[in-house]
Amino acid sequence: GIQVEQSPPDLILQEGANSTLRCNFSDSVNNLQWFHQNPWGQLINLFYIPSGTKQNGRLSATTVATERYSLLYISSSQTTDSGVYFCAVEPGGTSYGKLTFGQGTILTVHP
Amino acid sequence: AAGVIQSPRHLIKEKRETATLKCYPIPRHDTVYWYQQGPGQDPQFLISFYEKMQSDKGSIPDRFSAQQFSDYHSELNMSSLELGDSALYFCASSLAFLGSPLHFGNGTRLTVT
Numbered sequence: 740g741i742q743v744e745q746s747p748p749d750l751i752l753q754e755g756a757n758s759t760l761r762c763n764f765s766d767s768v769n770n771l772q773w774f775h776q777n778p779w780g781q782l783i784n785l786f787y788i789p790s791g792t793k794q795n796g797r798l799s800a801t802t803v804a805t806e807r808y809s810l811l812y813i814s815s816s817q818t819t820d821s822g823v824y825f826c827a828v829e830p831g832g833t834s835y836g837k838l839t840f841g842q843g844t845i846l847t848v849h850p
Numbered sequence: 851a852a853g854v855i856q857s858p859r860h861l862i863k864e865k866r867e868t869a870t871l872k873c874y875p876i877p878r879h880d881t882v883y884w885y886q887q888g889p890g891q892d893p894q895f896l897i898s899f900y901e902k903m904q905s906d907k908g909s910i911p912d913r914f915s916a917q918q919f920s921d922y923h924s925e926l927n928m929s930s931l932e933l934g935d936s937a938l939y940f941c942a943s944s945l946a947f948l949g950s951p952l953h954f955g956n957g958t959r960l961t962v963t
Contacts, residue, residue, distance in 0.1 A: 770950070770951065772951055780956075780959065781956050782957070784953060787951035825892060825893075827893075835881060835946055835947070835950065836883045836942065836944050836952050838893075838952060839895075840892035840894075841892065
């Protein structure tokens with residue numbers, strides 16, 4: 740099956756710092772989503788981005804489908820950004836919605 | 851905007867008991883998915899339904915079953931619970947076209963003692 744690798748596995752920042760999270764995937768995909776799992780366990784959909792670039796406030800994401808990677812940028816980080824960031828892909832040729840998740844990046848933002 | 855509703859939020863069961871989790875998808879979404887997330891793990895696909903028919907199956911134990919009803923809500927039934935079934939169970943919904951984004955509920959945290 741498709742492999743999804745996220746880096747770094749852990750990231751510790753001071754409030755106000757910027758960061759880049761990376762997601763590499765091993766095959767073509769129909770769908771790529773970035774999620775933030777907060778300390779209460781909620782999975783919050785950040786971006787649906789199978790290709791191209793999107794921005795939402797302090798967050799932005801870029802997926803280069805031909806090179807099989809996606810990047811999530813967090814600028815001016817805040818303590819509420821802490822949690823686990825997951826990249827999830829729907830491989831090409833599979834049924835709808837069968838997402839394969841990466842192992843996540845655990846982000847801790849200190850005040 | 852309406853989101854995916856899951857109930858209950860928390861559930862505590864003893865070994866060998868049965869549990870039922872409920873999911874109400876976003877209105878007009880015709881596809882429902884169930885995912886299981888163990889402690890410190892990433893979510894794993896269990897099963898999906900399109901228009902009330904099972905559309906795909908992942909690593910779902912035989913002790914688990916699920917169905918989607920005429921009003922599109924779905925239930926995940928788990929029998930003979932084991933300690934290893936303790937996890938966060940997510941339901942998600944989407945429209946049935948390729949690449950449609952999934953929208954996840956807040957999850958049900960199941961603890962088996």
